[in-house]
Amino acid sequence: MIQLSAIDLALAATLVLGLAGLSLRVHRDLSRQIVIAALRTTVQLLLVGLILKALFQYAEFPWILLMASIMVLAAGREVMSRQERRFAGWWGFGVGTVSMFLSSFSVTLFALHAIIQTTPWYEPQYAIPLLGMLLGNTMNGIAIAMDRLTQGVWLRRREIEAQIMLGHSAVSAMRSQRYDAVRSGMIPIINAMAAAGIVSLPGMMTGQILAGAPPVEAVKYQILIMFLIAVGTGLGTLAAVWAGSRRLFDGRQRLRLDRLSTPNPR
Amino acid sequence: MSQLRIENLRGIGFGPVDLSLAGSECLCLSGPSGAGKSRLLRAIADLDPHEGQLALDGISSAAVSPTDWRRRVGLLPAESGWWSERVADHFPGTAPGEAFERLGFAADILEQAVEHLSSGERQRLALLRLLANRPQALLLDEPTANLDPANTERVEALLAETCRRGAILLWVSHDLNQIARVADQHWVMKNGRVHPADQGQAA
Numbered sequence: 001m002i003q004l005s006a007i008d009l010a011l012a013a014t015l016v017l018g019l020a021g022l023s024l025r026v027h028r029d030l031s032r033q034i035v036i037a038a039l040r041t042t043v044q045l046l047l048v049g050l051i052l053k054a055l056f057q058y059a060e061f062p063w064i065l066l067m068a069s070i071m072v073l074a075a076g077r078e079v080m081s082r083q084e085r086r087f088a089g090w091w092g093f094g095v096g097t098v099s100m101f102l103s104s105f106s107v108t109l110f111a112l113h114a115i116i117q118t119t120p121w122y123e124p125q126y127a128i129p130l131l132g133m134l135l136g137n138t139m140n141g142i143a144i145a146m147d148r149l150t151q152g153v154w155l156r157r158r159e160i161e162a163q164i165m166l167g168h169s170a171v172s173a174m175r176s177q178r179y180d181a182v183r184s185g186m187i188p189i190i191n192a193m194a195a196a197g198i199v200s201l202p203g204m205m206t207g208q209i210l211a212g213a214p215p216v217e218a219v220k221y222q223i224l225i226m227f228l229i230a231v232g233t234g235l236g237t238l239a240a241v242w243a244g245s246r247r248l249f250d251g252r253q254r255l256r257l258d259r260l261s262t263p264n265p266r
Numbered sequence: 267m268s269q270l271r272i273e274n275l276r277g278i279g280f281g282p283v284d285l286s287l288a289g290s291e292c293l294c295l296s297g298p299s300g301a302g303k304s305r306l307l308r309a310i311a312d313l314d315p316h317e318g319q320l321a322l323d324g325i326s327s328a329a330v331s332p333t334d335w336r337r338r339v340g341l342l343p344a345e346s347g348w349w350s351e352r353v354a355d356h357f358p359g360t361a362p363g364e365a366f367e368r369l370g371f372a373a374d375i376l377e378q379a380v381e382h383l384s385s386g387e388r389q390r391l392a393l394l395r396l397l398a399n400r401p402q403a404l405l406l407d408e409p410t411a412n413l414d415p416a417n418t419e420r421v422e423a424l425l426a427e428t429c430r431r432g433a434i435l436l437w438v439s440h441d442l443n444q445i446a447r448v449a450d451q452h453w454v455m456k457n458g459r460v461h462p463a464d465q466g467q468a469a
Binding site (some may be wrong): 026079126156159160161162164165166167168169173176250252253254256 | 315334336348393
């Protein structure tokens with residue numbers, strides 16, 4: 001594999017700076033955001049590179065667990081911050097984080113134990129990247145689905161309550177909102193699976209090929225990852241929408257929009 | 267004979283409210299906007315959290331499933347919600363019967379798109395949709411607000427008959443002439459409390 005030097009990365013960075021300069025003509029905020037995001041990527045990835053290096057050297061379970069927990073909590077925070085109308089209080093963080101934890105961890109554990117069969121099962125070279133890819137995608141699915149759910153219920157509150165008033169159950173009054181939310185959460189991964197190989201070469205497979213792996217081996221891993229991501233995202237989205245729709249109603253099946261916070265001013 | 271008892275009912279912006287309504291009786295409630303009339307009706311239909319007691323025929327609302335309670339104590343809100351595009355989807359298993367005709371609808375009304383209906387048509391259809399549940403008590407939030415005189419008369423006649431057949435009506439109205447026509451009792455709501463209209467302040 002051809003190693004990249006600092007100068008190579010600096011060259012790519014000048015391209016980003018050029019983009020930021022060009023965006024100045026659109027809006028100052030936009031170029032500022034590009035620069036900040038690029039800086040964050042650099043710092044965060046360098047840090048994680050160092051951490052992974054250390055983690056691979058001392059492959060001890062408690063450290064890996066700590067790393068995994070930090071990843072889940074960070075993803076949970078990200079899900080929450082992407083909500084226009086989030087659940088008030090602990091639920092705003094809890095619904096997304098718990099769903100993500102349940103789906104990503106169970107799918108990762110299944111893959112490590114039953115499919116890849118690493119020894120020890122928590123071998124960080126496999127466990128951490130796998131969990132990272134699952135979390136990244138599950139996070140997107142859950143964030144989109146939750147945003148769609150809370151926003152959709154807010155906009156369609158009159159339709160939903162009209163059914164409640166006539167004696168329909170909350171489950172039946174929420175049917176189309178639930179479907180909408182779950183579908184929006186799963187569409188990105190469904191599209192990614194459908195377009196993989198034709199429109200796009202998925203990142204992980206590309207990385208393995210760049211690193212010199214035989215293409216067919218890389219493809220096999222990519223298929224595995226795609227399936228795992230689909231299941232992880234699907235389970236996480238279903239869990240989050242299920243918990244979210246329950247939270248929107250109380251024990252007397254009243255629509256409780258007071259449990260949502262008001263959107264952040266823009 | 268049905269009986270709806272409301273005791274010490276309190277919610278956001280109103281209360282405590284005590285009312286007792288009997289079947290075949292129409293209680294009209296008037297009062298300035300913001301007095302809490304709509305919130306009171308919502309609480310009676312158990313749509314909002316509230317404190318106090320609600321009982322129909324001596325059975326507390328807490329002892330009945332919320333869906334059953336709302337089928338028996340039906341709310342007609344000031345603005346109706348429609349969850350499907352076609353009118354028919356809101357009337358499962360219903361053929362346009364006599365009640366439709368009495369409110370001035372042609373036989374093809376169920377095939378129409380909700381989007382193309384006027385606000386008055388929606389209001390009358392929302393009443394028919396509620397009546398299809400055969401509720402024992404009807405909570406009516408200005409049921410004729412968007413209607414022309416002819417349709418107001420039709421709605422009043424249909425509701426009067428529903429009342430005669432034993433239903434309890436709790437009717438919010440701002441129209442004193444209408445109240446004089448339909449009410450057995452007239453109460454006024456002010457600052458979240460209710461009192462009979464003949465006790466000093468009228469609407």
